[in-house]
Each structure stands twice: as structure tokens, then as C-alpha cells.
Amino acid sequence: MISTKEHDSKIKRVIISQEEIAQAIKKAGEQISKEYDGKPLLLVSILKGAFVFMSDLCRAITIPLEIDFMSASSYGAGTVSSGKVRIDFDLKHDISNYHVIIVEDIIDTGRTLKEIVYTLSNRNPLSLKIVTLLDKPDRRVVEFEADMALFTIPDLFVIGYGLDLNEYYRNLPYVAEYDA
Ligand code: IMP
Ligand code: MG
Numbered sequence: 001m002i003s004t005k006e007h008d009s010k011i012k013r014v015i016i017s018q019e020e021i022a023q024a025i026k027k028a029g030e031q032i033s034k035e036y037d038g039k040p041l042l043l044v045s046i047l048k049g050a051f052v053f054m055s056d057l058c059r060a061i062t063i064p065l066e067i068d069f070m071s072a073s074s075y076g077a078g079t080v081s082s083g084k085v086r087i088d089f090d091l092k093h094d095i096s097n098y099h100v101i102i103v104e105d106i107i108d109t110g111r112t113l114k115e116i117v118y119t120l121s122n123r124n125p126l127s128l129k130i131v132t133l134l135d136k137p138d139r140r141v142v143e144f145e146a147d148m149a150l151f152t153i154p155d156l157f158v159i160g161y162g163l164d165l166n167e168y169y170r171n172l173p174y175v176a177e178y179d180a
Pocket of ligand 2: 046047048049050105106
């Protein structure tokens with residue numbers, strides 16, 4: 001376990017404030033509510049990092065929707081992802097009758113989402129789109145674009161609002177730079 005003092009000393013600076021996040025999510029929720037009205041909508045959150053974003057985004061959407069979760073991880077701990085993606089926990093829904101929006105915390109190399117999109121596309125959803133809170137395009141190693149990215153950030157390791165460093169910091173209400 002980490003001490004509170006050490007924990008706090010690694011929070012370098014706030015990159016995106018709670019207010020900025022709330023504002024961007026409100027806008028995204030309105031847009032999705034318009035675009036998907038009258039369609040069977042399933043939000044798929046990628047655990048664990050996207051659970052906070054999912055929680056706020058689903059409440060910013062005003063049309064009927066269902067939610068589901070899946071978990072995928074790139075092997076290994078630390079601040080650099082290794083390139084191998086493993087699906088640890090799968091959806092409960094048969095997605096063939098849904099318009100699916102994948103709700104992700106961050107697109108870094110793009111490997112995780114590319115793998116997930118490949119897997120879910122093969123299950124023939126009515127449509128499939130990706131919404132990500134954060135996009136780090138400078139780090140991309142596979143070609144991949146989100147349909148909606150709320151914030152584009154430079155190549156920094158960030159924590160908070162669901163994003164972790166060795167499982168800590170997910171509970172920060174803002175996105176901060178980690179002081180390595
Ligand atoms: P990708 O497959 O490299 O795009 O990896 C995406 C996953 O790596 C995200 O879902 C996060 O779990 C993790 N990740 C990438 N960049 C960061 C970061 O800056 N902070 C925390 N986690 C990150
Ligand atoms: Mg993640």
C-alpha cells in the first residue's frame with residue numbers, strides 16, 4: 001500500500017478539470033441522444049478505466065439505453081503498454097440487435113480498441129462506434145480513430161477519472177499528469 005503523502009506527491013498537475021470534463025460529457029450526451037433516438041442503444045464500457053466516464057456519460061444521455069461491460073488488458077504493469085491484448089471478461093448482451101457505442105477511457109497505441117472492435121464487429125451489431133474520453137494520437141502504433149474523442153492530449157502519462165497507475169488514482173475527479 002502507498003502512503004497518502006507519496007500518492008499525492010505524484011500528482012504533477014491537473015490537465016483536464018472536473019468542470020471541463022462535465023461540460024464535454026454534457027455535449028457528447030446531447031449529441032448521442034439526438035443521433036440514436038428511436039434506435040436500440042447499447043453502451044459498452046471497457047473496464048476498468050472507463051467505468052467513471054461510462055457512469056457520467058450514460059447519465060448525460062436522455063434516450064432509452066442499455067449498458068454492458070467487458071474487460072481487456074494489455075499485458076504487464078507500468079506506464080508503457082506491451083502490445084498484447086487479452087479479453088478477460090466478455091459482454092452479457094447478444095449485440096446483433098443493438099447499435100453499439102464503445103465507451104473507452106483513452107486511446108494510446110490503439111491496440112486494445114483495435115482488437116475489441118475486431119471482436120465486436122464479428123458479432124454483427126447494427127452499428128458500432130467508439131467514444132473515448134481521451135486520445136493520445138502521438139502514441140499510435142496501429143491505425144485507429146475514435147468516432148468521438150472528448151479531449152486530445154499530448155504524449156503524457158495521465159491519471160484520474162478512471163485512469164490508473166498500478167491501480168491507484170482512479171478516484172481522482174480530474175485528469176492529471178503523473179509525475180514519474
Ligand atoms: P492502447 O492499447 O495502447 O491504446 O492502450 C489503451 C489502454 O492503456 C487504456 O485503456 C489504458 O488502460 C492504458 N493507458 C494508456 N495510456 C494511459 C495513460 O496515460 N494513463 C493511464 N492508462 C493509460
Ligand atoms: Mg483501459
